[in-house]
Amino acid sequence: MLDTAFPTALVIGVDKYKEYRSLKGATADAMSMVDWLANSQGLPDTNITCLLSQDTSPPYVPIAQQVHDWLDMLDDEANSKGDQNFPLGPRVYVIFAGHGYNAATAQQTAIFPKTSKTYWDVIPIMPVKTYLEMSAYFKEVVIICDACRDVIDFAPEPGWTRRMDSHPNSPQVKVFQAYGSKAGQKSKEKDFGNGLLRGVMSYAFLRGVTGAARDANGIVTGVKLKNFIKSAVIEELGEEFKPEIIEDDFVMCNAGEVATLLHISPKSETTGLATLKFHEDNQTVQIDLGKGEQVFEVPIGKYTLTTPLGIDSNFAAIWETKNVNI
Incomplete structure (x- = not known):
């Protein structure tokens, strides 16, 4: 029953x-x-x-x-x-x-x-x-x-x-x-x-x-x-x-909050500060590319990563992990 x-x-x-x-x-x-x-x-x-x-x-x-x-x-x-x-x-x-x-x-x-x-x-x-x-x-x-x-x-x-x-x-x-x-x-x-x-x-x-x-x-x-x-x-x-x-x-x-593990992988010769912008609230963080590969826990949503040369990479953090190569 x-x-x-x-x-x-x-x-x-x-x-x-x-x-x-x-x-x-x-x-x-x-x-x-x-x-x-x-x-x-x-x-x-x-x-x-x-x-x-x-x-x-x-x-x-x-x-x-x-x-x-x-x-x-x-x-x-x-x-x-x-x-x-x-x-x-x-x-x-x-x-x-x-x-x-x-x-x-x-x-x-x-x-x-x-x-x-x-x-x-x-x-x-x-x-x-x-x-x-x-x-x-x-x-x-x-x-x-x-x-x-x-x-x-x-x-x-x-x-x-x-x-x-x-x-x-x-x-x-x-x-x-x-x-x-x-x-x-x-x-x-x-x-x-x-x-x-x-x-x-x-x-x-x-x-x-x-x-x-x-x-x-x-x-x-x-x-x-x-x-x-x-x-x-x-x-x-x-x-x-x-x-x-x-x-x-x-x-x-x-449901409770979940996040995405964002893997930023710069080329070996890439240095300088990149800017990561979260589209939902337009907040930005600076990422020192000279530190090599880095992992960040980020909210679900759409992002733009801008390199030190001003090149934008748009992507979505949806699944458990997201890899971005720059």
Whole structure:
């Protein structure tokens, strides 16, 4: 039974597939999400359903049916509450990390391990979002799907037979959706150092909600989180890789301060004073380049580093570390 005083979450991470190439960071992404939900957001174990791939031998789990089983559980729980408003609590998270594709009608579709050339075990993500939104079981719906959205010519159009009448409260439901790529594009995994391989969008989401997207009062809103994730992914992968994020602005969470370790690496012959300016408040600091490589802890944001010769280098401090060579 769910504890409706807290949010509820379905978290899926798939690295291992029957015939698809294996991923390396999807299950780790899912486990990191569970850690944040449980230890930072206070979700009890009863409210978190975590489905992880195990290996490439049978029975090839998880399977798409488990998502429907989870939705059936929500239906049963909600029906037991009678006519309560938002009967299952404040928020629901649906999080998927793994392979995916973009279906013509269903759009973002998650691929499960049993999928082969002759059998497709998939779940369309958009109908899940719509089902949760129309049911009004929860006040807020958060969808995080870090999967590719390129078009696979031989992939099927996934079916969706669940029907939900629109609840009178459904217009009040707030929704935050984050997808690892736009339609027709791929999402990416990347090594963030020391063997830390993660989906870039998933890692950006976690960096944002743990403090990088907070405002001066420690509040992470949907808009601030959207802007941070987009900036972080582009900073890491380039302009051609843009996540798609659609948000109703609401308070996502509260978070403490985080910083970036800024590594300034001057060439051996470079000396003199450089000026580092933080764009948010226009404060500046002087850096003696004659001291060689230096490390500074700086707030998240945009900066300009001006060399002794007056040459500007503009950059963003977003991730845990940022290297600037001058």
